[in-house]
Amino acid sequence: IKIKFKDNFELIEAQFKETFKKLFGGGRAELILTDPDDLLNTGIEINVQPPGKKLQNISLLSGGEKALVAISLLFAMILIRPTPFCILDEIDAALDDANVDRFASYLKELSKDSQFIVVTHRKGTMSVADTLYGVTMQEKGISKLLSLKLETA
Amino acid sequence: IKIKFKDNFELIEAQFKETFKKLFGGGRAELILTDPDDLLNTGIEINVQPPGKKLQNISLLSGGEKALVAISLLFAMILIRPTPFCILDEIDAALDDANVDRFASYLKELSKDSQFIVVTHRKGTMSVADTLYGVTMQEKGISKLLSLKLETA
């Protein structure tokens, strides 16, 4: 049976407030229904307050901050309704190195309950992987796979 | 006087074929008018052939390859109609390290005729800068500027 939109929304909002705090290292976030009396058509506003800053609509945030908010929302949905496996394609692209590390350690936690396959260019994300595959095109246009060992520095 | 669309298009296409070759290290590119008889409403298709691969519409390319095609187009327009200065905000974000290096050396060439201010997270792009500014938020929410020296390794 399909969970009602309002119940689902409240579950996600509660979880989102937590994932946001973890990924931003503090601050707070809220999800606002633009029209609570019209649940069929209402929009959803996202307002956040990174640590030390003021509560603002996400439109004024930086590229990397916005990406981290989107990841917080995705992680909230994964926590509410876990899938057996999850493929993430370069969702860490806009994050700086400090944010990548926070993202990677949270991903490590989530991976206890779900299997993750992550495409990434970032060392921080690679460092929490249990298995590493390299894709190369030694022969132009032909993809080849290599199993890689992660060198613990 | 405004250059006619067709003349402008042909100028850009010719330049784009060259910038593409430089940034991709070979291959070829073409711009196709979807409706050459209706210049007022025609769309523009972009087909490219990275070195060794087949000519394809850019929709099938990878995230990084597409970004490099967009940069080729931007550089073509800058070469056709140079502006005294140009501000580029993280246009290298989707490129891998090898492509960032090609992007950065081409940018260095273009900077002989135009002044560039580039926002970047990438070491390859930083390494071709003449001046480096660091923006920090030591006090939360307050931007502060630092002039940085690039350490030649």
Add this chain to the structure above:
Amino acid sequence: MFLKRLEIIGFKSFADKVILNFEKGITAIVGPNGSGKSNISDAVRLVLGEQSIKSLRGNKLEDVIFVGTEKRKPLSFAEVTLTLDNSDHMLPLDFTEVVITRKIFRSGESEFYINKTQCRLKDVYELFMDTGIGRDGYSIIGQGKIDEILVSRPEDRRQIFEEAS
């Protein structure tokens, strides 16, 4: 339930067969631009029954069959096989291992197999129906999904929330 193995041949840039073995936990896939990383996630979408070629970045089904290179001829079909551990019987089958295969042809036709028995697309959908995997789920977050969440206007965002219900 978890992924055990993915085999790809003839799909996009995988002219030669590749095999990925997955463990529990985190598997990272790395490599240069255009090397084939996102093509791997497209292959998983395909074998799970994706019918929208647009979400595989193509226009028609044959766009995702190996189109050839300067040195190699195009191929006439592509095949993707996904092996899943089903010890917890999350998938409604008596098997502890479930193998899904999809073979696609330049004509636009597809063949589906579950544990080597040919079946219809509908059977693959029904197999994954209560798992959150496959269509309308968010078990595959594509390159660009983050931007999609962010550029969405408040009115469009409810769709993202409904995907999770």
Add this chain to the structure above:
Amino acid sequence: MFLKRLEIIGFKSFADKVILNFEKGITAIVGPNGSGKSNISDAVRLVLGEQSIKSLRGNKLEDVIFVGTEKRKPLSFAEVTLTLDNSDHMLPLDFTEVVITRKIFRSGESEFYINKTQCRLKDVYELFMDTGIGRDGYSIIGQGKIDEILVSRPEDRRQIFEEAS
């Protein structure tokens, strides 16, 4: 013609005055997410006469005046000053150095100055009219412009080509 100096105070996260000195060649701006790099390019847009607050990521003009933090009060105005070398007289003025200032207030009002003489927005537009700088040019490529070029459907792309003519 080239940029010599940019001074920002009260604009977005620049509660305290910052001064950037530019040389010819390439100036790189680096720093963590949310530190203020894109805000610098927004400041340049503003002083060149940007009227669309949406392209500054805000809704109304007061959104881009320093809104305060947990420790600091909001400010009531913002000021951006851009100094350009005009030795080649690309700008139609007799000066070899041109200084543009824009001051914005919470009321939504703006004041403009060219070399310390108050003027109108229209005068700033006309000053840059034949240089390719400012509106409809591509002298400022924002974070996200690359995606815009790529997601544009073939029919929408002609607009990008017209910007360059």
